[in-house]
Amino acid sequence: MATPTGAADLIIRDLHATVADKEILRGVNLEIRKGETHALMGPNGSGKSTLANVIMGHPAYTVTGGEIIFKGHNVADLTADKRARMGLFLAFQYPLSVPGVTLSNFLRSAYAARKEGFDPDKPVEASGTTPKKRNLNPTEFRKLLQSKMEILKVDNTFLSRYLNEGFSGGEKKRAEILQMAILAPEIAVLDETDSGLDIDALRIVAEGVNALRGPQMGSLIITHYQRLLNYITPDIVHVMYKGQIIRTGGRELALELEEKGYAWLTGEEAEEAVATA
Amino acid sequence: MTAPTKPRGFTEEAINELIAQRNEPAWMTERRRTAWTAWNDLPMPDPRKDEEWRRTPLRLLELDEATPLSDAAKANVVPLAPAGELAAALTFVDGQVTARQDIADDLRQQGVIVTDLRSALAEHADLVQRYFMTVVKPTEAKFAALHGAFWDNGVFVYVPKGVAVALPVGVVVESAAPGRASLHHTLIVMERDSSLKYVEELRGGVAATADGQAFSSRVIELVQGDGTTLDFATIQRFSPAMFDFYDARVVQARDTNFTLHNIELGAAMSKGHIEALLEGAGAHARLAGIYFADHDQHLDRYTLQDHKGINTTSDLLFKGVVADTARSVYSGYIRIHPGAKGSRAYQQNRNIQLSRKARADSNPSLEIAENDILGCTHGATVGKVDEEQLFYLMCRGLSRGEATQMIVEGFLDQLVEAIPLPTLRVSLRDELIARVEATTVETDAA
Numbered sequence: 126m127a128t129p130t131g132a133a134d135l136i137i138r139d140l141h142a143t144v145a146d147k148e149i150l151r152g153v154n155l156e157i158r159k160g161e162t163h164a165l166m167g168p169n170g171s172g173k174s175t176l177a178n179v180i181m182g183h184p185a186y187t188v189t190g191g192e193i194i195f196k197g198h199n200v201a202d203l204t205a206d207k208r209a210r211m212g213l214f215l216a217f218q219y220p221l222s223v224p225g226v227t228l229s230n231f232l233r234s235a236y237a238a239r240k241e242g243f244d245p246d247k248p249v250e251a252s253g254t255t256p257k258k259r260n261l262n263p264t265e266f267r268k269l270l271q272s273k274m275e276i277l278k279v280d281n282t283f284l285s286r287y288l289n290e291g292f293s294g295g296e297k298k299r300a301e302i303l304q305m306a307i308l309a310p311e312i313a314v315l316d317e318t319d320s321g322l323d324i325d326a327l328r329i330v331a332e333g334v335n336a337l338r339g340p341q342m343g344s345l346i347i348t349h350y351q352r353l354l355n356y357i358t359p360d361i362v363h364v365m366y367k368g369q370i371i372r373t374g375g376r377e378l379a380l381e382l383e384e385k386g387y388a389w390l391t392g393e394e395a396e397e398a399v400a401t402a
Numbered sequence: 403m404t405a406p407t408k409p410r411g412f413t414e415e416a417i418n419e420l421i422a423q424r425n426e427p428a429w430m431t432e433r434r435r436t437a438w439t440a441w442n443d444l445p446m447p448d449p450r451k452d453e454e455w456r457r458t459p460l461r462l463l464e465l466d467e468a469t470p471l472s473d474a475a476k477a478n479v480v481p482l483a484p485a486g487e488l489a490a491a492l493t494f495v496d497g498q499v500t501a502r503q504d505i506a507d508d509l510r511q512q513g514v515i516v517t518d519l520r521s522a523l524a525e526h527a528d529l530v531q532r533y534f535m536t537v538v539k540p541t542e543a544k545f546a547a548l549h550g551a552f553w554d555n556g557v558f559v560y561v562p563k564g565v566a567v568a569l570p571v572g573v574v575v576e577s578a579a580p581g582r583a584s585l586h587h588t589l590i591v592m593e594r595d596s597s598l599k600y601v602e603e604l605r606g607g608v609a610a611t612a613d614g615q616a617f618s619s620r621v622i623e624l625v626q627g628d629g630t631t632l633d634f635a636t637i638q639r640f641s642p643a644m645f646d647f648y649d650a651r652v653v654q655a656r657d658t659n660f661t662l663h664n665i666e667l668g669a670a671m672s673k674g675h676i677e678a679l680l681e682g683a684g685a686h687a688r689l690a691g692i693y694f695a696d697h698d699q700h701l702d703r704y705t706l707q708d709h710k711g712i713n714t715t716s717d718l719l720f721k722g723v724v725a726d727t728a729r730s731v732y733s734g735y736i737r738i739h740p741g742a743k744g745s746r747a748y749q750q751n752r753n754i755q756l757s758r759k760a761r762a763d764s765n766p767s768l769e770i771a772e773n774d775i776l777g778c779t780h781g782a783t784v785g786k787v788d789e790e791q792l793f794y795l796m797c798r799g800l801s802r803g804e805a806t807q808m809i810v811e812g813f814l815d816q817l818v819e820a821i822p823l824p825t826l827r828v829s830l831r832d833e834l835i836a837r838v839e840a841t842t843v844e845t846d847a848a
Contacts, residue, residue: 181797184789205796206805214797221794225812231798234808238799287812304798 132197133158134343135180135213135312140191142179149175151368152191159311160340164354164379165347167365168387173347174218176365177316180345181205181215195312198245210243214310216301216330218317222289228300229284232270232307237261239308273306276336295326302333313337313344317353331356351383366391410581411466412441417551419471426523429531437540437550444544457731457763458673458702463645467610468583468617470552474498475579475608482572482603483825489569489599490516494586495576497554505567513562516571519587522558529560533591537623538649543675545647549585549619556587561596563627570599570633570822577618577640581610584618584644590625590632594655597631599822604637607644607669615670616643622650626658628682633661635821637830640668642697648674656682656711663821664691664720666701667833674703680714680745690817691720694834695728695760696841702731705749709737713744715776721817722753723810724760725841733765736778740771749780754787754810756841803842810838 133156142150149172157163167173179186180193182205193201200208223231237259274281279299289297305313317330334344334357346357354362354376362378363370364387372378372390382389417438421431447455474496481501482491491503505516515526522530540550557573577584584607592598607616618640626632632652640646646669652660666672678687693701707716722730736747753762764782787809795805811834818830 183793204802205793206799206801209797209799217794217797221788221791223791223795223809223812225815226808231795231808234800234804235798238801238804241799308798 132194134196136192136194137176137180138192138194140176140179140193141189142175142186143189144175144186148189149186149368150179153365153368153370155345155363155370157312157343157345159343161343161361162334162338162357162359163343163345164357164359164362165345165365166349166351166362166379166382168391169349171365172368173349173365174316177215177314177345177347180314181213182208200245203243203245206238207243207245209308210238210241211245212239212311214305214308214313216305216313216315220289220297220301222287222292224287224290226288227285228288229270231288232284232304233261233266235304236266236269236307270307273303277303277306277333279303294323295329298326298329299333302330302337305333306337310342313342315344315346317346317348327353328356351379354379364390410469412470412548412552416469416471420552423471427527427531430523430534433535433540434551437535437547440541440547441544441551444547447544454675454704454733455673457729458671458700462671464615465617467581467614469581470554470583470585472496472579472582475582477576477578477606479574479576479605482574482601483823487569487823487825488572489567491572491574492516492518492557493574493576494518494555496579496582497585499555509565509567512565513560514565514567515558515560517558519553519556519558519589526558526560529591530558530589533623533625534589535621535623537625537653538621538651543649545619545673546621546649549587549621549649552583552585552619553587553621554583554585556589557602559590559598559600561592561598561630563593564595566597567599570601570635572823573600573602575602575604577604577606577616577644578608580608581614581616582608584616584620586618586620588620588622588624588636590623590634592626592630592632594627595629596627599633601635601821601823601826602637603639603826604646604668605639607641609643614643615645616641618644618646618648618669620646620648622648624650624652624660626652626654626660628656629658630655631659633663633822635663635823635826636665637826638666638668638672639833640672642668642670642699644669644672646672646674648672650674651677651679652687653679654681654685654687657684658682658686660685660687661820662687662689662691663817664689664703665821665830666691666693666703667837669699669701671700672702676703677706677708678716679708679710680716681710683711683713685711685714687716689716689718689720690820692814692817693720693722693730693732694814694837695723695730696725696837697728698726699728701729704733705735707734707736707747707749708739709742709745709747710739712742714742715746716748718749719817720751721814722751722762723756723814723838724753724762725756725837727757727759729761729763731763731765732782734767734780736768736770736780738770738772738775738778742772743774744776745772745778746776747778751782752813753782753784754813755785756787756806756810756838806842807835807838810842811835
């Protein structure tokens with residue numbers, strides 16, 4: 126783990142957010158630097174997935190207070206595509222299928238957009254224009270794609286399939302990780318909460334994250350279950366409850382939660398045990 | 403100066419002149435007269451009385467702005483595909499054959515006929531007489547009657563028993579002369595165990611005056627003998643001046659396979675009526691359609707999946723996109739007759755609205771008169787592009803506009819991909835992409 130110097134790459138400061146007028150995030154504070162791997166744990170309904178969606182700019186959520194500072198800019202008012210082009214990434218718990226759009230076509234467009242980037246200091250072009258065509262060197266892209274597919278052990282036939290259409294759970298996860306590898310985000314949020322991931326899918330996510338882990342990427346791995354952390358060793362573990370981060374610690378915090386359950390921190394009697402399988 | 407003027411519109415004078423010009427067999431003249439009588443007898447479709455016309459009033463139609471009689475214009479027609487992709491080809495400009503790629507010798511020697519209907523009337527009169535306007539009868543619908551009286555030219559394809567035509571037959575129908583009505587006919591007759599692919603594209607449509615209308619009345623008749631396989635694509639790319647009316651019907655005998663690709667992109671207004679009659683046991687119909695309407699286009703089509711034979715199956719998927727202030731109507735009807743045991747019918751209609759002022763109507767209905775069937779389901783969706791799909795693509799850096807385009811193109815592409823002509827797939831994709839882009843405006847200035 127790198128020694129923290131200067132401001133963190135992603136700073137979440139007293140973040141409040143609502144969905145359908147219901148407050149879900151009630152003052153979240155969190156800092157992530159490139160090179161760090163954070164785990165965010167918490168019982169069901171604590172706001173973990175909401176945080177992931179709000180960081181990325183899901184239009185169903187309204188930020189009612191606080192800031193999301195990414196690379197020194199408050200991005201809370203930017204649309205998801207601009208955040209993505211700046212280097213934020215969200216791996217979906219349930220990636221959507223887009224029939225008729227091949228994975229390779231999608232990856233090419235996404236890569237071109239990411240390469241173009243987005244500078245929040247530059248004035249935005251007037252609305253009412255159709256999207257511009259981005260130039261992309263096809264050879265360069267093919268090389269990058271091949272190398273990432275080798276690292277992640279992704280089969281070539283994958284590319285001509287429609288995006289997530291008819292994909293198994295494991296294939297969807299593999300496609301998400303491949304997108305992450307191609308887009309090379311600076312901060313990646315992986316929303317794995319509550320998902321019925323089988324052990325293979327879990328390994329795919331873990332191996333992918335471990336392969337991409339490095340000084341250029343920080344990550345926030347959202348998980349209900351400690352078991353994912355058997356495969357990815359986090360540097361920092363946060364526990365979320367009722368829309369706030371109530372405890373931050375090292376790797377040992379996850380193990381302690383596994384042993385004692387969330388009730389240990391939340392004080393709620395009926396709280397479920399932290400699953401270990 | 404009193405230059406002789408051609409009769410305008412569809413009049414007694416016009417039908418007499420057309421019959422005088424054509425020098426056709428007496429039975430055809432008789433059929434034209436019968437159809438003309440039917441046209442005069444049948445009432446104009448009334449949105450208040452005719453369910454099928456409820457959303458397509460005809461008050462804007464100006465029938466006397468077009469004429470079935472005028473000289474053909476000269477036109478440079480881009481071929482449908484390179485000759486190598488086709489088994490045979492015909493190009494029509496205002497009813498005149500301007501280019502022809504004959505069927506290969508071996509197929510011709512086996513008895514395959516691909517020719518224009520005027521020639522067929524001279525060379526294969528018995529076959530034409532047996533089938534022409536017996537599948538779609540001029541007495542059953544107003545515009546079919548007009549077509550039966552004034553049909554101009556068309557395509558006649560005959561495939562004898564057991565013959566397989568591997569490459570598609572490709573036809574371009576261009577309407578170029580100002581004010582000239584397009585009255586194109588398609589007649590395909592397949593004897594048992596034969597197979598055929600057929601692709602036709604309709605283009606053009608020039609009004610006589612600057613803000614006038616062009617007019618088209620089409621009939622498509624497809625006769626499938628036992629065990630035949632027909633893959634039929636009809637691509638409507640008329641000009642924005644065109645008012646287009648068509649009746650298409652396939653009659654399927656035992657163990658037939660029919661695939662339809664019904665693509666409608668052009669015209670100011672189009673009203674279509676498509677029927678698959680699954681008469682023989684084990685007949686299967688796969689009906690796919692795309693309609694794309696922008697600006698102030700109005701596209702309305704009706705489909706019927708008519709199950710008469712036992713173990714007949716049909717599977718329909720029509721997809722529509724409406725943008726700007728355009729309007730689309732889809733009415734789908736599944737009818738399962740008594741005795742059609744073991745039948746199964748699916749019908750799906752999906753619509754994407756790209757603007758708030760665009761409107762898509764979907765009206766599915768069923769009539770099932772047999773209990774012993776395998777299944778009958780229908781579904782319809784009308785809505786904007788899915789917000790969750792949009793968010794997913796935007797999370798990968800695509801702007802809202804780009805994401806919308808990608809989703810809409812993907813939505814249509816599965817049906818484009820199935821069209822059996824690579825060159826045409828390319829030109830359709832190009833057009834669809836350009837039109838989706840033109841209607842997708844950036845809204846996220848944040």
